[in-house]
Amino acid sequence: MVGGGLAGLVVATEVAVRGKRVLLLEQEPYLGGQAFWSFGGLFLVNSPEQRRLGIRDSLELARQDWFGSAGYDRPEDAWGRRFAEAYLEFAASEKRAWLRALGVRFFPVVGWAERGGGLATGHGNSVPRFHIVWGTGPGLLEPFLRRLDSLEEKGLVRVLLRHRVEEVLVEGGRAVGVAGVVLEPDPSPRGAPKSRKAIGEFRFLAQAVVLATGGIGANLDLVRRYWPKYLGRPPERLLSGVPDHVDGSGILAAGKAGAHLVNLDRMWHYPEGVENHTPIWSRHGIRILPGPSALWVDATGRRLPPPLFPGFDALETLRYLRGAGFDWSWFVLNLRILKKEFALSGSEQNPDLTGKSLVQVLRNRLFGPPAPVKAFLERGKDFVVAGNLSELMRKMDALAPGVLDPARLEKEVKARDLEFLNPFAKDSQVLALRGFRRYLGDRLFRVAPPAPILDPKGGPLVAVRLWTLTRKTLGGIQTDLEGRALTPAGNPLPGLFAAGEAAGFGGGGVHGYKALEGTFLGGCLFSGLQAAKGVLKGLE
Numbered sequence: 001m002v003g004g005g006l007a008g009l010v011v012a013t014e015v016a017v018r019g020k021r022v023l024l025l026e027q028e029p030y031l032g033g034q035a036f037w038s039f040g041g042l043f044l045v046n047s048p049e050q051r052r053l054g055i056r057d058s059l060e061l062a063r064q065d066w067f068g069s070a071g072y073d074r075p076e077d078a079w080g081r082r083f084a085e086a087y088l089e090f091a092a093s094e095k096r097a098w099l100r101a102l103g104v105r106f107f108p109v110v111g112w113a114e115r116g117g118g119l120a121t122g123h124g125n126s127v128p129r130f131h132i133v134w135g136t137g138p139g140l141l142e143p144f145l146r147r148l149d150s151l152e153e154k155g156l157v158r159v160l161l162r163h164r165v166e167e168v169l170v171e172g173g174r175a176v177g178v179a180g181v182v183l184e185p186d187p188s189p190r191g192a193p194k195s196r197k198a199i200g201e202f203r204f205l206a207q208a209v210v211l212a213t214g215g216i217g218a219n220l221d222l223v224r225r226y227w228p229k230y231l232g233r234p235p236e237r238l239l240s241g242v243p244d245h246v247d248g249s250g251i252l253a254a255g256k257a258g259a260h261l262v263n264l265d266r267m268w269h270y271p272e273g274v275e276n277h278t279p280i281w282s283r284h285g286i287r288i289l290p291g292p293s294a295l296w297v298d299a300t301g302r303r304l305p306p307p308l309f310p311g312f313d314a315l316e317t318l319r320y321l322r323g324a325g326f327d328w329s330w331f332v333l334n335l336r337i338l339k340k341e342f343a344l345s346g347s348e349q350n351p352d353l354t355g356k357s358l359v360q361v362l363r364n365r366l367f368g369p370p371a372p373v374k375a376f377l378e379r380g381k382d383f384v385v386a387g388n389l390s391e392l393m394r395k396m397d398a399l400a401p402g403v404l405d406p407a408r409l410e411k412e413v414k415a416r417d418l419e420f421l422n423p424f425a426k427d428s429q430v431l432a433l434r435g436f437r438r439y440l441g442d443r444l445f446r447v448a449p450p451a452p453i454l455d456p457k458g459g460p461l462v463a464v465r466l467w468t469l470t471r472k473t474l475g476g477i478q479t480d481l482e483g484r485a486l487t488p489a490g491n492p493l494p495g496l497f498a499a500g501e502a503a504g505f506g507g508g509g510v511h512g513y514k515a516l517e518g519t520f521l522g523g524c525l526f527s528g529l530q531a532a533k534g535v536l537k538g539l540e
């Protein structure tokens with residue numbers, strides 16, 4: 001088992017619990033991978049949490065949303081598509097019960113990510129489906145780590161940290177093991193870039209090799225090399241939304257061993273990244289999980305067209321902004337909107353949910369902003385605050401001199417503000433905001449009462465400069481439904497398996513072009529379970 005992130009932990013524990021011996025190799029000095037940092041949002045369909053909030057979801061609706069977002073259009077999508085069908089069934093049936101049996105619990109208010117905003121057959125979630133794990137990413141990891149510990153005590157699992165796999169050993173067309181280097185100890189904190197200095201070598205033979213090494217998001221050379229053509233030119237400046245270990249080494253090793261690498265030009269990056277004021281990893285950016293009310297304008301102050309409002313369609317917005325010619329864009333809002341709507345992705349940015357404190361969660365969501373958002377407001381390089389629009393625009397210009405057209409921005413702000421003044425409107429964002437507030441979860445926690453930005457009761461004005469933030473790799477090692485790595489000819493490469501982000505979350509690209517969110521951790525769980533089944537079958 002190569003890689004001790006969520007997918008690796010699922011495979012290792014599922015295989016070992018059936019009495020097979022597992023050797024888990026991990027290059028970092030700890031287990032957990034990206035899931036440790038994750039917000040813990042999980043895609044579930046027709047859950048009790050949804051039903052309690054009056055959301056009527058169904059497998060049929062979820063399938064319509066998924067396929068409308070995926071846009072599969074390549075022959076190599078065949079396995080991703082099959083994975084998607086199976087994953088949707090899982091998300092609508094045993095996923096929640098399985099997790100609950102393991103001890104995972106959910107925050108009762110379901111979030112609405114990727115709202116889409118186009119046609120029924122297009123991208124986006126028709127209903128809220130983003131279920132936040134109580135305890136965020138660490139809360140999701142907890143039961144798997146506990147299980148691993150007990151299997152280690154029984155002698156069924158052996159974990160070797162600081163072991164970096166560099167090669168999959170192939171003999172007679174079969175993967176027979178892995179080789180790599182032992183890395184020197186590095187006491188720096190979790191997530192910080194780690195030394196890659198080798199102090200030894202290793203070579204292990206096994207009946208099955210499973211790669212669950214994550215994607216390429218922190219390897220900006222690879223991100224640029226495979227940058228999707230449909231997104232235009234890659235930005236000069238990219239922030240990284242993932243720790244340095246997300247370097248693509250496992251995917252490359254699989255390719256060298258003869259596995260088919262597919263859809264590497266499909267990536268899930270965010271246009272709402274801000275530079276972390278206290279970086280942990282290289283070029284550390286944080287994603288704003290925006291509520292839908294902020295006015296979104298490009299670097300010159302021109303408003304983005306519908307449906308490119310905050311939280312509607314991440315990739316389409318990124319595509320539009322790449323065409324707009326600058327590496328950054330702006331949210332313009334006021335403090336009242338920020339208090340209600342701004343959240344930051346990541347376990348460390350949500351100590352209330354991560355620490356499982358209901359009192360803190362309620363206080364932050366009802367009377368916000370939470371301390372991490374406040375810290376960005378005060379110390380974030382990309383945030384400016386002002387008492388009036390002229391001053392705000394002067395401060396925006398000081399951050400990026402000579403690009404903003406103040407007359408254009410003023411016109412955009414005032415024009416949208418006018419639309420709030422009566423119950424009718426033609427502005428799609430204003431109409432959408434009124435619609436969202438019919439959902440109790442949004443009204444309570446997520447969507448500010450629709451009102452002009454320049455309303456004096458809205459408090460000081462805020463502008464946030466946004467950058468592209470790399471995050472997920474939607475392609476990778478092509479596998480079949482049992483996680484068996486396939487060759488370019490479409491046959492299984494005997495002995496080699498892949499799961500999680502390294503396998504495009506299943507099949508080499510379960511998402512197609514776009515994701516509905518919460519489907520990455522979920523994709524690791526499901527592709528991990530599938531790969532474990534494949535490994536066990538192969539060992540019989």
Ligand SMILES: Cc1cc2nc3c(=O)[nH]c(=O)nc-3n(C[C@H](O)[C@H](O)[C@H](O)COP(=O)(O)OP(=O)(O)OC[C@H]3O[C@@H](n4cnc5c(N)ncnc54)[C@H](O)[C@@H]3O)c2cc1C
Pocket residue numbers: 002003004005006007008025026027028031032033034035036037038039040041042163164165166212213214215241242243245246247249250345346347472499500501502517518519520521522524
């Ligand atoms: C801040 C943040 C927030 C997120 N929020 C969400 C969310 O709310 N919902 C959601 O669905 N997803 C979310 N994600 C995405 C999700 O966390 C990841 O896609 C998922 O955890 C990937 O798991 P994995 O096991 O496939 O890979 P990883 O977590 O990347 O684990 C791979 C492991 O393999 C090790 N490794 C890599 N190469 C080698 C090698 N050559 N030799 C040995 N070891 C190696 C790495 O060190 C790492 O520990 C978030 C991610 C981040 C960073």
